[in-house]
Amino acid sequence: MHAFVPTLLFVLCAVPAAAQDLVPKAAPQRAPVVLRNAVLHTVSDGVILGGSLWFDDGVIRGIVGEGGTLKLPNGAEPVVVDLQGKHVFPGLISPHTTLGLVEIGMVRQTNDVDEVGDTTPEATAAVAWNPDSAAIPVARRNGVLVAAVFPSGGSLPGRASVMKVDGWTNADMTVRADAGPIVAWPAQSGERRGRRGPRPEGGDGAEENEGSGAKKARDRIDEVFTAARAWFDARKTDPSVPLDIRHEALVPALRGEVPVFLLADEQEQIESAVLWATGRGLRAVVVGGRDAALCAGLLTDRRVPVILDGVHRLPRRDDSPYDEAFTLPARLQEAGVRFCIGGGTDFANDRNLPYHAATAAAFGLGRQRALQAITLDAAKILGVDDRLGSLSVGKDATLFVADGHPFDLKTKIEMAFVSGRQIDLRNKQTELAAKYRERYRQLRAK
Numbered sequence: 001m002h003a004f005v006p007t008l009l010f011v012l013c014a015v016p017a018a019a020q021d022l023v024p025k026a027a028p029q030r031a032p033v034v035l036r037n038a039v040l041h042t043v044s045d046g047v048i049l050g051g052s053l054w055f056d057d058g059v060i061r062g063i064v065g066e067g068g069t070l071k072l073p074n075g076a077e078p079v080v081v082d083l084q085g086k087h088v089f090p091g092l093i094s095p096h097t098t099l100g101l102v103e104i105g106m107v108r109q110t111n112d113v114d115e116v117g118d119t120t121p122e123a124t125a126a127v128a129w130n131p132d133s134a135a136i137p138v139a140r141r142n143g144v145l146v147a148a149v150f151p152s153g154g155s156l157p158g159r160a161s162v163m164k165v166d167g168w169t170n171a172d173m174t175v176r177a178d179a180g181p182i183v184a185w186p187a188q189s190g191e192r193r194g195r196r197g198p199r200p201e202g203g204d205g206a207e208e209n210e211g212s213g214a215k216k217a218r219d220r221i222d223e224v225f226t227a228a229r230a231w232f233d234a235r236k237t238d239p240s241v242p243l244d245i246r247h248e249a250l251v252p253a254l255r256g257e258v259p260v261f262l263l264a265d266e267q268e269q270i271e272s273a274v275l276w277a278t279g280r281g282l283r284a285v286v287v288g289g290r291d292a293a294l295c296a297g298l299l300t301d302r303r304v305p306v307i308l309d310g311v312h313r314l315p316r317r318d319d320s321p322y323d324e325a326f327t328l329p330a331r332l333q334e335a336g337v338r339f340c341i342g343g344g345t346d347f348a349n350d351r352n353l354p355y356h357a358a359t360a361a362a363f364g365l366g367r368q369r370a371l372q373a374i375t376l377d378a379a380k381i382l383g384v385d386d387r388l389g390s391l392s393v394g395k396d397a398t399l400f401v402a403d404g405h406p407f408d409l410k411t412k413i414e415m416a417f418v419s420g421r422q423i424d425l426r427n428k429q430t431e432l433a434a435k436y437r438e439r440y441r442q443l444r445a446k
Contacts, residue, residue: 021132025168026421032056032078033420034070035401039087043376044390053088054078055397058420063393083401086414089371090390091145091398092353092406093378095307095340096287099139099147099347100129100163114153119224121249123158125149126177129170137427139350140165143406143413145398146175147350148382150182150261150287155221157182159249160261162384164398166418179382180258180285181250183221185273186214187266218276225280229254258383259283261307265290271298278302285381289339290316293328296335305381306337310344311356323363329373330364340378341370358407367407396420 032054040051040063050066062070072078103110112128129149139147145165151158160179167173224246231247232254252258262273265288274295277284286292289306290313292299299306313325321327332339341360343353353374361370379389387396397420404411416423 021134021137021427023137023424023426025131025172026166026418026423029056029058029397029420029422032061032072032076033397033417033422034072034078034080035088036080036082037085038083038401039085040391041087041089041371042391043090043372044392050085051088053391055417055420058397060391060393060395060397063391081415087402087404088391089143089400089402089406090375090395091388091400091416091418092143092374093146093148093340093382093388094139094144094343094350094353094374095148095378095382096150096309096342096345097147097347097350098150098152098345099135099350100131100133100149101125101151102347103130103133103135113151113157115151115158118154119156119220119246120154120158121156121181121224122245123151124161124177125151125158126161126163126170126174129161129163129173131167131170131173134428135347135350136165137425138348138429139353140416140418140423141413141425141427141430142351142354143400143402143416144350144353145400145416145418146379146384146388148179148378150345152182152184152345155184155186155217156224157184160382162382164418166421166423175384175387176382178249178252178258179384180261180283181253182261182263182287183273183277184263185221185269185276186217187264187269188214188272218272222276225250225254225282253282256281256283259285259381261285261287263287265309267291267294270295274298274302274304278304290325290328292337292339293331293335296332296337299337300335303338306332306339307378307381308332308339308341310342311359312344312352326359326363329360329370333365333369338377338381339373340381341373342378354406355409361407367405370407 034054036052038051040048048065052070053063054061054070064070098113101113115123148160148162150160159181162176162179164173164175228247228250231244232251235241253260260277260282262284264270264273264286270286274284284304287307288309292306311325315324341357343350343356357370357374361367376389379385388398398418400413400416402411402413
């Protein structure tokens with residue numbers, strides 16, 4: 001027994017250490033940087049061939065086309081990089097993820113996605129974000145330079161935060177700490193995952209009990225917002241009303257400063273969530289959106305955008321077309337619904353975000369529109385388009401250089417900048433690849 005305890009403690013202590021990112025963070029930008037002779041995918045203003053771009057203090061200061069002249073300040077000594085026709089893109093944005101909140105899924109001590117309690121709107125993802133997560137360098141190696149991080153668990157698990165993927169502390173990496181509260185809207189029992197059709201007669205009443213449970217959960221959510229509104233109104237009238245951090249956390253949403261993120265996939269779930277939120281005068285964003293095309297009329301009428309939780313999904317029903325999920329972005333585009341594309345909530349697969357967009361592009365959306373869905377559209381829905389999402393003068397120099405389009409598997413990202421700082425693109429996977437290439441090099445040399 002005594003011999004076992006130290007061993008167990010060693011193993012428990014070693015788990016977080018083994019998962020740490022050991023790549024140094026980027027140094028501050030010390031001189032203007034000019035990227036010249038490049039294909040600039042601005043997203044907002046099309047593609048510029050033979051273009052040049054310069055940035056300083058982490059902000060894009062100028063963009064010109066072929067033959068144009070950049071106007072740098074007198075006396076500036078820029079670092080000039082001739083890209084020789086390579087491509088420059090704005091950083092990709094993962095709009096719904098647990099990146100930085102989870103390290104090893106099966107080890108509870110490395111999971112920080114769920115606060116104690118069913119309604120915890122005061123919790124913000126930025127506080128729990130781990131700057132040294134080993135999953136972050138893997139995501140940024142494939143161009144994902146910004147992530148909207150969502151806590152989970154309970155009816156109101158907390159507030160989403162928009163984070164950059166490089167920095168020494170979570171404060172360094174925060175773009176927007178409070179992007180909006182999250183509401184996990186309950187689904188009714190009548191929604192079934194198989195073929196649609198009439199319910200079988202008889203039964204033991206389990207479905208009715210589940211429906212009653214969903215109604216009670218929805219009523220509890222409504223009560224939380226009602227109480228927060230009452231507290232806010234009372235405090236405006238009488239500043240001596242005691243502070244309540246849970247009510248206070250919902251005030252920006254009640255004022256319309258941030259949206260409410262409604263986690264909903266099924267048709268009835270989406271419709272009831274949107275009607276509830278807009279009926280309260282809240283700005284709503286549907287997250288998940290598997291059946292969003294069936295609610296297109298309501299979504300466009302109420303001007304509610306959708307964050308799609310990935311495109312690589314199986315069809316919902318046995319009789320659904322195989323490409324049901326692949327064509328969903330194109331169908332939403334045709335219906336006039338605003339949307340962006342995510343890669344699903346699995347933090348380990350954020351690196352696959354460009355391939356979700358690539359599939360949508362191949363199934364009717366088009367390449368340019370699909371790129372916009374993981375850059376500028378995501379930034380707009382998250383409320384950070386004043387800083388991110390496109391190559392535009394005045395926006396953050398959060399961008400990457402690649403030898404091709406990120407939708408192509410063979411494309412290699414060669415340089416990346418976060419707020420003007422050039423980041424190290426190494427990660428655990430690249431280091432393991434280099435290690436074993438060296439092994440085989442040594443074997444061949446024998």
